[in-house]
Amino acid sequence: MRKQIAAANWKMNLTYQQAEKLIDDLLALPHQLNDNQQAIFAVPFPYLQMVANRLAGKQNVFVAAQNCSNKKSGAYTGETSLEILQSIGVNHVVIGHSERREYFNENNQLLAEKVDICLSNNATPIFCCGEPLSVREANEQDAFVAKQLQESLYHLSAEDIQKVVIAYEPIWAIGTGKTATSQQAQDIQAFIRKQIATQYNDAVANNISILYGGSVKASNAKEIFSQADVDGGLVGGASLIAEEFNTIINSLK
Numbered sequence: 258m259r260k261q262i263a264a265a266n267w268k269m270n271l272t273y274q275q276a277e278k279l280i281d282d283l284l285a286l287p288h289q290l291n292d293n294q295q296a297i298f299a300v301p302f303p304y305l306q307m308v309a310n311r312l313a314g315k316q317n318v319f320v321a322a323q324n325c326s327n328k329k330s331g332a333y334t335g336e337t338s339l340e341i342l343q344s345i346g347v348n349h350v351v352i353g354h355s356e357r358r359e360y361f362n363e364n365n366q367l368l369a370e371k372v373d374i375c376l377s378n379n380a381t382p383i384f385c386c387g388e389p390l391s392v393r394e395a396n397e398q399d400a401f402v403a404k405q406l407q408e409s410l411y412h413l414s415a416e417d418i419q420k421v422v423i424a425y426e427p428i429w430a431i432g433t434g435k436t437a438t439s440q441q442a443q444d445i446q447a448f449i450r451k452q453i454a455t456q457y458n459d460a461v462a463n464n465i466s467i468l469y470g471g472s473v474k475a476s477n478a479k480e481i482f483s484q485a486d487v488d489g490g491l492v493g494g495a496s497l498i499a500e501e502f503n504t505i506i507n508s509l510k
């Protein structure tokens with residue numbers, strides 16, 4: 258049974274003290290996650306341990322890194338390996354966010370390697386995909402996203418691909434305040450699921466959580482999450498405000 262997930266992506270925001278306050282404020286607010294639901298916090302590397310400590314013992318709540326190296330270990334100055342992350346209890350990693358693709362030249366091949374490193378160590382990759390505005394305007398988003406999935410995920414076994422969380426994030430909706438309509442999100446996420454069903458089978462496709470990301474906020478989360486193929490959201494800006502993100506958690510199906 259696939260999970261419904263509210264994932265916060267703090268990006269490169271907040272000082273340590275602000276981060277402590279945000280997580281404490283959030284945890285003090287009322288939310289209930291059943292076993293079908295999860296909240297995940299993708300936070301800057303220096304805050305992972307602090308957030309992990311705050312979340313210890315809580316059910317269905319996890320800390321995530323925003324990136325990891327495609328290398329196992331060694332002389333890669335400035336990189337952080339999955340092994341390093343796991344040694345402080347981090348078992349979820351956002352892979353291939355559009356900002357990493359755009360500003361740090363991460364391509365589908367490199368992301369396939371990062372997905373592999375996660376899965377071979379039993380960590381959960383939250384794999385991001387999504388098209389830029391020019392592609393949406395040409396109505397070529399389906400083919401664009403299909404290629405991202407093909408090149409980064411379809412080498413996986415049927416068993417392994419079910420361990421990936423997919424986040425569909427149209428780049429034109431990230432941080433712009435311009436949300437895809439819930440119908441646009443549903444259409445392409447149904448397409449993604451159908452592609453996976455064709456590549457693998459229906460049972461595999463139905464077992465994979467597909468999140469929507471791009472200007473999700475408290476006021477639109479319920480409507481977006483109500484769509485059949487939207488299993489929650491990856492949330493940037495609105496995850497920096499405790500009440501906003503708590504409402505988003507409480508909007509999960």
Ligand code: PGA
Nearest residue numbers: 431432471472492493494
């Ligand atoms: P946003 O960011 O919610 O601020 O649009 C989403 C994301 O980049 O994951």
